[in-house]
Structure formats: structure tokens, C-alpha cells
Amino acid sequence: MPASDEAAEEAGKAGGVPAPEVCDVGQARDRLPRAYVLWLVGILVSLVGNAVFYxxxxxxxxxxxxxIAGLTLSAITLPRVLLLLVGGAVSDRVSARRVLITGDAAMLVFSLVLAAVAHSLGAPPLLLIATGVAVGVVDAFYLPASGSMPRRLVAKAQLPRALSLRQVGGQVINMGGGPLAGVLVGLAGFAGAAVVNAVTFAFTLVVLTVIRPQHAVPPAPRTAGLLKEALSGVRVAFSHPVLCPGLWLTGAAAGFLLPVLSLLVPLLAREEGWSAGAAGLVLAAQGVGMVAVTLVVVKRGPLGRPGLLAASALVMAGVGVLALGLSPGAAGAVAAGLIIGVGNGTFSSHIAPLVLASSPDTHLSRIQAVLVLVQSLALLLMNNVLGALVDLKGATVIVVACAVLLVGTGLAGLASGPLRNDRTGLERR
Incomplete structure (x- = not known):
């Protein structure tokens, strides 16, 4: 029990105040701050706009x-990857909130101009590619700043619940965003989608101007040039005893787990003769398992030592992927999808707060930039590599190979003492 709680309990005994009052105070302190909840609403509204616009x-x-479609999507990814580390350094220098306000204001203006141009000229390829570049550049600065905001708005002990709540909201939007986007684009076209995007950016901008960070994080000292400061985020991340193995686990999940869901499940379904509906049920089962675990973390906080659980969850997800690859029919594949979802949800809801809470105050946004970069590069590389290998060896072999690599990486994570024994988020238990 924290010293302040002990003092409150002693005062209660001396004055005859019933002990339950102390519990009520503790419960109030465990509630997520209003500033975080308001910020989260703004972020989720922005995600709806992104779903429609993308x-x-x-x-x-x-x-x-x-x-042209591939070039347009690459126009988003390439500048984002190239500028992420710089974006993280800028955010640490000038404050994440200012970067977010600037990014939202820029995208608000850009979306309105884009809507006007698209209404007049339609959507020629050059306009689409230029739009992709603009989105990618803003994302490179926005994503590290946004990733660091929970640390600035909630206490470290509340990060697992706060980030899990954000993850649940994102999952819900991902499930409903596609149908909503299809309806809106069918009704209003590309120009209408740009207007919707502008409205969501305007809402988020208003939210950011209202909230204030609850936990002061001083700007990083300007001890070197911007590029050196950006690269120092990589050095700090991969020399830290907890962050380094945490980032390796995250890269493995991005490279060997996410492609299973987006790329290999459809290919495996075609190879095994399953219907598109069956493949959809596998993905739905994964989503159910993931959301179920995440909701438990939202309700009660971390389920145990975060590093231990993250590494163990990667092993569990690998076992699920192995069951998927060896499944004799669609029903077994759906059950395997549920196992994958539980493993994926447990991993995500513990590794993200661990990385954020373990980041030095001077490098919050830069570590988030490294995290996003690791995920982006792993996913970009392995989507292409695994797709090519399926053509050579078949989907079943590649799914089993991904399972073996996931289990091996999870076991390697369990062998890391600093990661396995870290108790971030358990301080108040």
C-alpha cells in the first residue's frame, strides 16, 4: 500500500471514519483520468475518419x-518509414501535444483543399499519389507523438488498462469501419470522404486544445543535431535491458503473426478448399479472442508480469498458428483462430504498456517511433517474403514455419531475465 494510503487509513482509525472510505478513495484513483478519456474519444473519432478516407x-x-493502387499505398508507407525517427525526435523536443495539434490542423486544411480539388477535377492518379505522400509525412510525426500521449495523461500503473481500452476501441472501429466507409464512399465519393476526414480532424483538434498533460514530461535537452537525436532513440531502445527484447518480440509478432491473419489465412483457405465465409470465421474468432482478453485487462488491469505474459502469449499464439496450419477442416481452423486471438490479445495488452512505461522520459516519442518502425518494416518485408514463399512451398508449410518461429521467439523472450521479471503496472497490487 502506498504511504499516502497508509496515512489515510491511520487518520480514519483515529477519527472513527469507516475503513470502506479508504477503498472508495483507492477506486477513485484507479479510474482513468478524464483528460485521457476525452483524448481517447478524439483519437477514436479520428480513426473513423481514417477508415473512411483510406x-x-x-x-x-x-x-x-x-x-497505381500499389503506388498510392506505397506513397503513404515510404515517407512514414523514412521520417518516423525524425518525427519522434521533434516530438520529444517541442512536446507531443504541440505536434499533434499541428498535425491535426495541417490535415484539416489539407482535407478541405483536397475535397475542393477532387470535387472539381475528380481523382486523377497524380492527386492520389500526392495525397498519399502528404498523409505519410504527417503520420511520421503524428504516430510517435500519439503513441507517447498515454504516458503523459495517466500514471504508469494505469497504462495497461488505458492502452487496452484504446485497443478495444480500435478493434471495434476496424470491424465497423469498412462497411461504413463503403456506404459513405458510394454516396459521396472521394471528395465526400475528404470532407468526413476534415470533420474528424476538426473534432480531434478541439479535444487537443482542451486537454492538458497530467504527468509532466520535460522536453528532451537539445544536445545534438536533430538527426543524431533521432538515431539516439534507436541506440537507447536496443541497449535497454527490457526495451530491447520487448522490441524483438514486437517485431516477431508483426512479421510472423499479423501476416498469418491478413495474408496466409485467405491463401490457406484456398489451398484447403474452404469457403470465403469459413476464412472470415477464422478471422472473426481471432477478433473475439483478442477483444475478450483486452476487455479483461481493461476491467482489472494487467494479468501478471507483463514481460512474462507477453512472451508466453507469443508462444500461445504460435501454438494456435500451428493448429491452424495442421487443421483438417474449417471447424478446427476456427477454434485455432480463437487460440490465436487470445494469444494476440494477451501479447498486445501487455507489451505496449511495458514498452511505454519502460521508456526514459527524455525519449518517449522516439521509442514510440522505433516501435512503429520495427512493426512497419517487419510487416512490409514479411508480407512480400511470405507471399513469395507460399508460391514455392504452399500455404500450409509457411503457416507451420511461422508457428515455429513465433514459439521460438516467445521462448527466447522467456529466457530474458529483465523482461521476464519486470513488474511494470503491478506496483499497486
């Missing part, structure tokens, strides 16, 4: 064929 961008680009 669908509209891809839909408009698909009219010109696969090459």
Missing part, C-alpha cells in the same frame, strides 16, 4: 489498376 483512397486508386 478506403476511399484505395477505392479511387483501384480504378486505374493494380500498379
Amino acid at each position: 478506403f476511399a483512397l484505395g477505392w479511387a486508386a483501384s480504378e486505374y489498376g493494380g500498379s
